[in-house]
Amino acid sequence: MNNYLSHFTLSKNSGSYSDSDSDDDVSPRERDQESSKGFKDFCVKNIRYATIGRREIEIAEQEMPALISLRKRASQDKPLKGAHIVGCTHLTAQAAVLIETLVMLGAKVRWCACNIFSTQNEVAAALAENGVPVYAWKGEGEQDFWWCIEKCVAEDGWKPNLILDDGGDATHFMLKYHPAVFKKIGGIVEESVTGVHRLYQLSKTGKLCVPAMNVNDSVTKQKFDNLYSCRESILDGLKRTTDVMFGGKSVSVCGYGEVGKGCAAALKGMGAIVTVTEIDPICALQACMDGFRVQTIEDIADTADVFITCTGNRNVITRKHMDKMKNGAVVANMGHSNTEIEVSSLKTKDLVWEKVRSQVDHIIWQDGKRIVLLAEGRLLNYSCSSVPSFVLSVTACTQALALIEMFNAPEGRYKQDVYLLPKKMDEYVASLHLPQFNAHLTELSDDQAKYLGLQKSGPFKPAYYRY
Amino acid sequence: MQNTQEANQMTEGQKSQTARTASRGLEPRCVPAAFHQLPSGDHPVPVKSRRQRNGRARSRSDSNSSNESLSTSSSYSDSDSEDELSPKEKQQVTVNGFSDFCVRNIKYSQIGRREIEIAEQEMPALMSLRKRAAGDKPLNGARIVGCTHVTAQAAVLVETLIELGAQVRWCACNIFSTQNEVAAALAEAGIPIFAWKGEGEEEFWWCIEKCVANSSWEPNLILDDGGDATHFMLRHHPQLFKKIIGIVEESVTGVHRLYQLSKTGKLVVPAMNVNDSVTKQKFDNLYSCRESILDGLKRTTDIMFGGKQILICGYGEVGKGCSAALKGMGSVVYVTEIDPICALQACMDGFRVVTVDEVVSTVDVFITCTGNRNVLTRPLMDKMKNGAVVANMGHSNTEIEVAALKTSDLVWENIRSQVDHIIWPDGKRIVLLAEGRLLNYSCSSVPSFVLSVTSCTQALALIEMFNAPNGRYKHDVYLLPKKMDEYVASLHLPQFNAHLTELSDEQAKYLGLNKSGPFKPAYYRY
Numbered sequence: 005m006n007n008y009l010s011h012f013t014l015s016k017n018s019g020s021y022s023d024s025d026s027d028d029d030v031s032p033r034e035r036d037q038e039s040s041k042g043f044k045d046f047c048v049k050n051i052r053y054a055t056i057g058r059r060e061i062e063i064a065e066q067e068m069p070a071l072i073s074l075r076k077r078a079s080q081d082k083p084l085k086g087a088h089i090v091g092c093t094h095l096t097a098q099a100a101v102l103i104e105t106l107v108m109l110g111a112k113v114r115w116c117a118c119n120i121f122s123t124q125n126e127v128a129a130a131l132a133e134n135g136v137p138v139y140a141w142k143g144e145g146e147q148d149f150w151w152c153i154e155k156c157v158a159e160d161g162w163k164p165n166l167i168l169d170d171g172g173d174a175t176h177f178m179l180k181y182h183p184a185v186f187k188k189i190g191g192i193v194e195e196s197v198t199g200v201h202r203l204y205q206l207s208k209t210g211k212l213c214v215p216a217m218n219v220n221d222s223v224t225k226q227k228f229d230n231l232y233s234c235r236e237s238i239l240d241g242l243k244r245t246t247d248v249m250f251g252g253k254s255v256s257v258c259g260y261g262e263v264g265k266g267c268a269a270a271l272k273g274m275g276a277i278v279t280v281t282e283i284d285p286i287c288a289l290q291a292c293m294d295g296f297r298v299q300t301i302e303d304i305a306d307t308a309d310v311f312i313t314c315t316g317n318r319n320v321i322t323r324k325h326m327d328k329m330k331n332g333a334v335v336a337n338m339g340h341s342n343t344e345i346e347v348s349s350l351k352t353k354d355l356v357w358e359k360v361r362s363q364v365d366h367i368i369w370q371d372g373k374r375i376v377l378l379a380e381g382r383l384l385n386y387s388c389s390s391v392p393s394f395v396l397s398v399t400a401c402t403q404a405l406a407l408i409e410m411f412n413a414p415e416g417r418y419k420q421d422v423y424l425l426p427k428k429m430d431e432y433v434a435s436l437h438l439p440q441f442n443a444h445l446t447e448l449s450d451d452q453a454k455y456l457g458l459q460k461s462g463p464f465k466p467a468y469y470r471y
Numbered sequence: 472m473q474n475t476q477e478a479n480q481m482t483e484g485q486k487s488q489t490a491r492t493a494s495r496g497l498e499p500r501c502v503p504a505a506f507h508q509l510p511s512g513d514h515p516v517p518v519k520s521r522r523q524r525n526g527r528a529r530s531r532s533d534s535n536s537s538n539e540s541l542s543t544s545s546s547y548s549d550s551d552s553e554d555e556l557s558p559k560e561k562q563q564v565t566v567n568g569f570s571d572f573c574v575r576n577i578k579y580s581q582i583g584r585r586e587i588e589i590a591e592q593e594m595p596a597l598m599s600l601r602k603r604a605a606g607d608k609p610l611n612g613a614r615i616v617g618c619t620h621v622t623a624q625a626a627v628l629v630e631t632l633i634e635l636g637a638q639v640r641w642c643a644c645n646i647f648s649t650q651n652e653v654a655a656a657l658a659e660a661g662i663p664i665f666a667w668k669g670e671g672e673e674e675f676w677w678c679i680e681k682c683v684a685n686s687s688w689e690p691n692l693i694l695d696d697g698g699d700a701t702h703f704m705l706r707h708h709p710q711l712f713k714k715i716i717g718i719v720e721e722s723v724t725g726v727h728r729l730y731q732l733s734k735t736g737k738l739v740v741p742a743m744n745v746n747d748s749v750t751k752q753k754f755d756n757l758y759s760c761r762e763s764i765l766d767g768l769k770r771t772t773d774i775m776f777g778g779k780q781i782l783i784c785g786y787g788e789v790g791k792g793c794s795a796a797l798k799g800m801g802s803v804v805y806v807t808e809i810d811p812i813c814a815l816q817a818c819m820d821g822f823r824v825v826t827v828d829e830v831v832s833t834v835d836v837f838i839t840c841t842g843n844r845n846v847l848t849r850p851l852m853d854k855m856k857n858g859a860v861v862a863n864m865g866h867s868n869t870e871i872e873v874a875a876l877k878t879s880d881l882v883w884e885n886i887r888s889q890v891d892h893i894i895w896p897d898g899k900r901i902v903l904l905a906e907g908r909l910l911n912y913s914c915s916s917v918p919s920f921v922l923s924v925t926s927c928t929q930a931l932a933l934i935e936m937f938n939a940p941n942g943r944y945k946h947d948v949y950l951l952p953k954k955m956d957e958y959v960a961s962l963h964l965p966q967f968n969a970h971l972t973e974l975s976d977e978q979a980k981y982l983g984l985n986k987s988g989p990f991k992p993a994y995y996r997y
Binding site: 226227281284287292293298301316318320424435437438442443444446447455456464470471 | 747749750752753754758807808809810811812813814815816817818819823824825826827829842843844845950956957958960961963964967968969970971972973974975977978981982983988990991992994995996997
């Protein structure tokens with residue numbers, strides 16, 4: 005057991021301690037578990053993992069100074085007193101720090117997972133042990149997934165007034181099956197691209213009857229989470245899976261948004277020769293000015309060593325492209341959804357799949373050529389690497405503040421629309437993270453503030469400023 | 472006045488371009504005797520140093536090296552015995568008998584034409600725009616009052632607008648920035664241009680008047696840089712102003728003034744804010760500073776960057792560009808910031824965020840780019856170490872408290888053009904560049920390619936405003952539509968041999984996008 009603990013990382017790869025359990029075959033739904041204090045309103049893989057989970061959470065807390073700081077600053081005010089939050093996110097140690105912060109700020113919560121594989125069972129156990137109603141385990145079936153959401157949305161005596169969603173599943177479930185409950189929601193905070201897309205569609209058709217906050221497009225999420233977490237995890241993800249040497253490799257990064265920028269920068273720093281593909285001329289011009297050739301996949305399919313997709317699009321790398329790739333080419337996806345690489349087209353009779361390591365497959369053509377596919381085209385950093393807690397701290401803090409904002413806003417302040425965070429909040433989130441770097445912010449003098457037409461406490465930039 | 476200082480900033484850059492041309496053997500090396508004595512309208516310096524400066528210029532012009540005289544004060548068109556006479560008093564005529572213009576000397580037009588041709592090579596987007604739109608003539612019927620710096624790059628823009636069908640009347644937005652030979656070339660081409668280097672204040676407004684109100688001229692568009700033409704017309708010709716259908720404003724200052732007008736309800740004409748378009752902010756500000764910071768510092772001081780401790784005040788686009796360039800050369804870069812978001816970006820990019828106080832006595836080079844005033848004050852400069860270099864990359868010259876250095880206890884020594892030593896009583900000296908004015912305009916150059924991005928944006932903004940259906944734009948200040956930003960960017964890709972990928976129908980549907988853009992939501996930050 006000690007060996008497991010010493011190698012236990014914050015990664016969400018398949019080497020999770022709580023995988024290896026003889027109880028695996030029994031669905032947690034069938035089991036009657038209770039915490040050491042007799043609390044039973046939860047459903048996790050195994051409550052016994054709580055102690056290990058607690059240690060994971062404590063490690064994450066070290067790297068998430070903003071949330072801890074928020075707890076200290078706001079614990080007197082209890083700005084979320086009376087808030088009843090339905091939470092549907094990845095259940096990880098970092099999310100747990102957020103959840104416990106919300107509880108300390110006065111909220112009541114019911115939490116479930118937004119993804120059937122991403123739950124860290126020990127973390128879920130630790131939360132349950134702490135009296136938080138959590139319904140999540142790794143390897144949920146589809147029915148289990150919706151059952152968990154139901155338990156968080158509609159439970160006797162539970163009147164939720166806020167939703168914290170990642171992907172929009174909880175929101176749409178409630179809208180569809182419990183519309184009366186949905187009408188009483190005071191605000192939705194949505195974190196992901198997909199969820200935001202769905203909210204905008206609802207809003208366009210006039211069906212959004214509740215105000216929503218789009219955290220995905222806040223400055224802090226876009227410019228920090230997307231950019232830096234990918235910059236940190238692309239090298240790690242590729243190394244852990246393939247041990248590839250980066251220097252001199254020809255790498256094609258498809259898409260030059262925040263994720264693409266992060267990946268390209270990291271790979272360039274290691275001496276890789278990076279080319280970029282883009283559909284958007286502005287991003288393409290940025291890539292050019294940053295020193296990357298902009299080409300089409302067709303141009304380089306037969307010469308690049310590594311292909312990374314991060315476009316948000318589908319079928320960026322198709323079977324035809326992969327037919328042309330050279331022997332040993334590595335193909336990986338850093339984008340949110342797993343449709344960027346046309347994986348299904350590789351499951352034909354003429355190709356042979358060989359599993360080499362966890363998350364690493366060789367696909368072998370008839371002439372013996374093989375390509376290396378990582379994580380079956382799913383999001384690389386969640387499958388094969390980790391996302392730095394510090395970066396997640398920025399996002400989690402933004403979500404917490406968004407919830408506080410929506411909950412405390414005066415009546416009618418937010419209408420039935422999708423909002424972006426007020427800039428002062430973005431700035432506040434950023435300022436909570438500066439002490440970690442021992443960074444010292446400069447303050448404007450009265451004279452300077454007047455000259456610039458700004459308040460000393462911000463906001464410091466106009467709404468359209470792009471950072 | 473701001474304009475004067477800005478003008479000084481333009482002086483060196485523009486002169487240097489001309490001098491560079493001269494050194495390429497396009498014109499004979501011998502220069503008239505009057506050359507070395509004439510003032511360049513530059514900042515006041517002790518007499519000794521002016522001679523010194525020209526002496527240095529002389530020795531540099533003897534060398535064959537390519538970095539010959541880029542920071543000297545020699546512009547070919549300065550050396551003219553007719554300099555004493557104001558161009559207003561001279562009746563000049565082009566080869567074709569055209570006389571509706573006022574420039575320093577029409578004889579310079581050939582040199583000016585060559586300068587313009589060089590600029591055209593690096594401004595592919597405007598050339599491309601000419602070809603693509605020449606058939607349509609999207610500016611047919613447009614009558615544009617233009618008030619910008621009159622440089623070779625601006626000339627390419629002016630001539631593009633004409634090829635797209637517009638009629639123009641042009642003047643300078645700055646009394647010192649005009650390249651006389653370029654103005655002459657434009658006049659020779661039959662363009663009504665009223666601009667010369669070293670205008671007096673009265674002359675400045677006279678030129679604007681000639682462009683705004685001239686017999687039967689009824690302008691319908693304004694292209695402004697700084698807002699002077701706009702406000703002149705508003706104030707002195709309000710009837711004419713009402714007939715304007717659109718203003719395109721390029722600078723921070725001009726935009727600020729437009730927003731103020733708008734707030735007080737006095738803006739009766741729609742205006743386009745080019746300064747805050749994606750292309751201007753993310754390309755012009757970022758990359759031109761990244762390109763010119765090293766150049767500006769090297770040309771003036773020849774310092775070695777590796778291992779130097781450099782403090783960048785401000786981490787906006789300019790600060791980001793400077794930090795990246797200096798880091799790439801092995802400098803140890805620190806950043807100061809008031810905005811926590813930009814501060815966090817600096818941290819994540821690997822720069823310590825400090826206050827000026829903390830590092831003032833140990834840092835080797837100080838660069839200001841905050842947009843603020845009095846960032847480096849006298850008390851701070853008192854603490855700097857011997858040999859510290861102080862320079863400003865920000866728009867206005869109030870970032871460094873230069874006035875506070877003109878006290879009787881400090882001695883100023885002019886070392887080279889744009890380089891001063893300021894010496895404390897104990898012998899400590901700091902090196903001040905360009906007297907705290909914008910470094911890249913005074914001591915370096917702005918790459919034509921980057922200006923191409925901005926000019927192209929201006930051209931498209933004019934086309935957009937002119938062709939917009941009635942009522943599309945109200946009395947407000949607008950940002951460019953994203954599709955236009957994207958179009959500007961796409962016109963520059965061929966220069967890099969960049970190949971854009973096109974969405975398939977299926978992908979376009981999946982993403983909910985048009986194949987031809989816009990590709991991002993309005994709030995996307997790039």
